[in-house]
Amino acid sequence: AQSVAQPEDQVNVAEGNPLTVKCTYSVSGNPYLFWYVQYPNRGLQFLLKYITGDNLVKGSYGFEAEFNKSQTSFHLKKPSALVSDSALYFCAVRDIGGNDYKLSFGAGTTVTVRA
Amino acid sequence: ETGVTQSPTHLIKTRGQQVTLRCSSQSGHNTVSWYQQALGQGPQFIFQYYREEENGRGNFPPRFSGLQFPNYSSELNVNALELDDSALYLCASSLAGRNANTGELFFGEGSRLTVL
Numbered sequence: 001a002q003s004v005a006q007p008e009d010q011v012n013v014a015e016g017n018p019l020t021v022k023c024t025y026s027v028s029g030n031p032y033l034f035w036y037v038q039y040p041n042r043g044l045q046f047l048l049k050y051i052t053g054d055n056l057v058k059g060s061y062g063f064e065a066e067f068n069k070s071q072t073s074f075h076l077k078k079p080s081a082l083v084s085d086s087a088l089y090f091c092a093v094r095d096i097g098g099n100d101y102k103l104s105f106g107a108g109t110t111v112t113v114r115a
Numbered sequence: 116e117t118g119v120t121q122s123p124t125h126l127i128k129t130r131g132q133q134v135t136l137r138c139s140s141q142s143g144h145n146t147v148s149w150y151q152q153a154l155g156q157g158p159q160f161i162f163q164y165y166r167e168e169e170n171g172r173g174n175f176p177p178r179f180s181g182l183q184f185p186n187y188s189s190e191l192n193v194n195a196l197e198l199d200d201s202a203l204y205l206c207a208s209s210l211a212g213r214n215a216n217t218g219e220l221f222f223g224e225g226s227r228l229t230v231l
Contacts, residue, residue, distance in 0.1 A: 004157075034219065043119075043205055043222040044158070090157055102148070102171050103220060105157035 002027045002095045006106035014114055019081040021109045023074045023091030032094040033074040035065055037087045050074060081113045118142060119223035121206050127229045128196050136191040136226045138206030147189040148220060149181060150205040158205055164189055201230045
């Protein structure tokens with residue numbers, strides 16, 4: 001079984017401040033980890049992924065995420081948030097040993113960046 | 116844009132009716148997955164199609180069914196609609212097989228279904 005937890009329903013930051021969105025995961029084997037962003041009434045847009053290699057992954061729009069195997073976490077970060085980063089963020093996991101591409105998503109974290 | 120297109124974008128049905136949602140996958144992708152996203156929740160996996168066969172299914176009843184066509188496009192059919200079926204239905208495409216990428220899914224904009 002695989003699952004994701006996003007412990008914060010909402011994150012509020014001021015523009016220019018660092019942004020962190022938390023994610024922890026559970027898989028039976030090794031994980032593929034993903035972050036997606038969703039704007040109102042839109043589909044999901046891919047931000048970044050961890051497959052293997054460096055624990056710090058860089059993605060689109062200045063976002064990065066750090067994989068921590070011992071803490072089973074994959075927190076999303078951005079050094080300086082923009083108002084346009086306000087959206088709904090989803091963490092997702094897939095078990096590498098799985099036979100399909102099923103992703104298990106967290107419940108999402110709403111990010112609000114105030115000017 | 117991902118190149119994944121879905122239709123219709125919005126539709127309204129009544130309880131007991133049937134609905135068909137359509138998806139065209141991104142060029143070069145041979146696998147299509149469907150997800151249901153209820154209001155305020157994360158997407159939930161319905162099923163996946165590869166080479167025109169279902170090869171993975173989530174916790175959804177049999178009245179949720181699908182098809183994949185030789186051109187890799189796909190349909191999601193839901194029979195005997197219930198109020199709780201109201202949601203955004205997302206289609207995602209990917210590439211499976213020997214030259215597979217690392218499992219990244221490319222999502223369409225979704226079809227928003229309202230059941231009255």
